[in-house]
Amino acid sequence: MALKVVGSGLGRTGTKSLQSALNMLGLGPxxxxxxxxxxxxxxxxxxxxxxxxxxxxxxxxxxxxxxDYPGAFHWRAIAAHYPDAKVLHSVRDPDQxxxxxxxxxxxxxxxxTNPGPFAEFFATFTGAFGTHLHDRAFLTDYFRRxxxxxxxxxxxxxxxxxxxxxxxxxxxxxxxxxxxxxxxPSENSRAExxxxxxxxxxxxxx
Numbered sequence: 535m536a537l538k539v540v541g542s543g544l545g546r547t548g549t550k551s552l553q554s555a556l557n558m559l560g561l562g563p564x565x566x567x568x569x570x571x572x573x574x575x576x577x578x579x580x581x582x583x584x585x586x587x588x589x590x591x592x593x594x595x596x597x598x599x600x601x602d603y604p605g606a607f608h609w610r611a612i613a614a615h616y617p618d619a620k621v622l623h624s625v626r627d628p629d630q631x632x633x634x635x636x637x638x639x640x641x642x643x644x645x646x647t648n649p650g651p652f653a654e655f656f657a658t659f660t661g662a663f664g665t666h667l668h669d670r671a672f673l674t675d676y677f678r679r680x681x682x683x684x685x686x687x688x689x690x691x692x693x694x695x696x697x698x699x700x701x702x703x704x705x706x707x708x709x710x711x712x713x714x715x716x717x718x719p720s721e722n723s724r725a726e727x728x729x730x731x732x733x734x735x736x737x738x739x740x
Contacts, residue, residue: 535595535596537594537600537612538598538616539561539600540612541600541606541621542613542623542688543602543606543625543696544680546631546639547624547625547626549566549606549624551698552705553601553721555719556598559706561599562598562599563597564598565597565602566600567602569597576593579592580593581655583608588615607659610687621694623688623695623696626697626698628677629670631674
């Protein structure tokens with residue numbers, strides 16, 4: 535099964551809501567960081583990918599779409615491997631994104647800073663930030679440059695730059711699917727993430 539949607543948006547850009555939305559639209563299962571926690575053995579395939587030996591068909595076996603890390607870090611290679619897939623790039627205000635990361639994925643007690651057995655796995659994509667994990671200027675600039683790189687690389691007709699909160703209409707138009715009657719999902723807010731982190735640190739996700 536080849537991926538139909540490749541998500542290039544960074545973690546904390548509404549990716550958990552998009553995962554649910556794509557599942558509701560019949561484009562699931564959708565791969566998200568939570569899938570790595572649910573199937574921890576899969577992290578070794580991601581380590582191989584980071585080492586330049588990807589097996590994308592094994593990583594995405596059974597999935598029709600992908601959003602969030604770690605896939606978003608490899609967006610270029612995945613989009614090239616699945617040339618017929620559409621690319622969904624989720625964005626939000628860069629400063630709001632930075633604030634969200636500091637309270638969740640990059641928090642002092644967050645999953646990427648106290649990763650345990652996932653340390654090597656997390657390092658494959660957080661390494662891009664180096665020692666700047668809490669540097670607002672660096673990270674917001676990284677966020678903006680990431681979006682511009684996606685826009686430069688992916689053909690316009692293949693790409694949707696999706697602003698968090700836009701709901702069903704632009705997503706369904708892009709995918710050529712009818713708008714569901716159900717409300718657009720809203721999941722994994724900052725408060726929900728923090729609450730889950732306190733209860734089960736290894737299960738917190740983007």
